[in-house]
Amino acid sequence: GAVVSQHPSWVICKSGTxxxxxxxxxxxxxxxxxxxxxxxxxxLMLMAxxxxxxxxxYEQGVEKDKFLINHAxxxxxxxxxxxxxxxxxxxxxxxxxxxxxxxxPQHFGDGTRLSIL
Amino acid sequence: xxxxTQMEGPVTLSEEAFLTINCTYTATGYPSLFWYVQYPGExxxxxxxxxxxxxxxxxxxxxxxxxxxxxxFHLEKGSVQVSDSAVYFCxxxxxxxxxYALNFGKGTSLLVTP
Numbered sequence: 252g253a254v255v256s257q258h259p260s261w262v263i264c265k266s267g268t269x270x271x272x273x274x275x276x277x278x279x280x281x282x283x284x285x286x287x288x289x290x291x292x293x294x295l296m297l298m299a300x301x302x303x304x305x306x307x308x309y310e311q312g313v314e315k316d317k318f319l320i321n322h323a324x325x326x327x328x329x330x331x332x333x334x335x336x337x338x339x340x341x342x343x344x345x346x347x348x349x350x351x352x353x354x355x356p357q358h359f360g361d362g363t364r365l366s367i368l
Numbered sequence: 369x370x371x372x373t374q375m376e377g378p379v380t381l382s383e384e385a386f387l388t389i390n391c392t393y394t395a396t397g398y399p400s401l402f403w404y405v406q407y408p409g410e411x412x413x414x415x416x417x418x419x420x421x422x423x424x425x426x427x428x429x430x431x432x433x434x435x436x437x438x439x440x441f442h443l444e445k446g447s448v449q450v451s452d453s454a455v456y457f458c459x460x461x462x463x464x465x466x467x468y469a470l471n472f473g474k475g476t477s478l479l480v481t482p
Contacts (some may be wrong), residue, residue: 257411285469294457294472295412344411348468356402357470361411 254278255347257360265368266337272330272363274345280325281347285357286318289342298343301328335367370395372441374458374473381448381480389443389476391432391458399460401425401434401441402470406455415443415456448480 254277262270274284283302287295299320301307307320317339319331328347332339342364346357375390393401403415403425416425421436430445441458458473 255411292475294474295470297469297471300469346412346470355468356414356417358414359404359412 253349253358255281255345255358255360257345257363259363260361261364261366263366263368264335267334268367270332270335270365272332272343272345272365274328274330274347274360276326276347276358279347279349279358281328281349282325283348284322284328285346285348286320286328286330287344287346289344289362291342295344298330332365335365337367340365340367370397370399370460370462370471372458372460372471372473374456374476377455377475377477379476379478381478383450383480383482384447385480387443387445387448387452387478389456389458389478391441391443391473393439393441393458393460395439395460399462401432402459402461403430403432403441403443404457404459404472406457406475408454412457448478450480450482453478453480 256275258273286298289295298313299307299309301322303322303325309315322328344362346359348355372393400419402417404412405415406412416427418425418434424433432443455475455477457475459470461468462471
């Protein structure tokens, strides 16, 4: 149980393109979804927290107009990288939780590797 | 802010060796502590967790104890296998602006050789 599907797993596109990444909880309803970014050989850095039906909360230094997050249902959140540039190339990972509380584990997608040419 | 520090890798061990990956944390409150594992080419999987002081998390032969006095959550396994080769992340919950996100350590790469 607690499967999170992330799509696409890899995307290569030209500079200036907008790219949408989907994160779905397949067998549970996710009250909260998180979006992380991971640079090569580094840790995951939280970008934003997304609660169903409300606006995402972005971490300091993350441009909300650049990284658009929509959480329209309890099973789907999307991250759109608008007008992507080479510096946006990274590994993006989503996670989802079933309940609130600081002892609830997060279930991670397999990540999306984004390469901007 | 709340953070975790884990030992630098890579760690290379022979099969059946004893494993310890150190993790210490800094927190103002009482976070929950986690170990996640990332196998090559895959996403993160929860390995084990502990939610309060002196709790011991265990799974697949791995153990870690939440030590408040030393602010540590070291990962141990008595006898590693080749299949344990992966990157291991220590993490704690943080109260973000909405919801409990995770702060991760930098990860420790483990390679187990036959």
